[in-house]
Amino acid sequence: MAYVYKCTHKVDGRFYIGSRWKNKMSPLEDLGHKYFTSSKVINKSNISEYNIEILKEFQDASLAWDYEQILIEAEFKN
Numbered sequence: 813m814a815y816v817y818k819c820t821h822k823v824d825g826r827f828y829i830g831s832r833w834k835n836k837m838s839p840l841e842d843l844g845h846k847y848f849t850s851s852k853v854i855n856k857s858n859i860s861e862y863n864i865e866i867l868k869e870f871q872d873a874s875l876a877w878d879y880e881q882i883l884i885e886a887e888f889k890n
Contacts, residue, residue, distance in 0.1 A: 814876035831880040833873035
């Protein structure tokens with residue numbers, strides 16, 4: 813199942829929006845446990861510093877990627 817997620821730093825509010833579709837488990841079991849984002853900043857050693865949200869789940873990887881891009885574009889406009 814594909815999904816779009818957001819990781820927000822608990823102290824300074826910086827965030828990362830991403831998508832994932834190569835997982836073989838539910839998003840809640842995957843993100844922060846087996847998968848630690850494709851961010852160059854967020855990784856296994858500091859994932860606990862972030863609040864993790866699953867924003868939306870998809871049956872199709874391309875729909876997840878499209879939704880991720882929409883969210884990122886909206887943030888750049890703000």
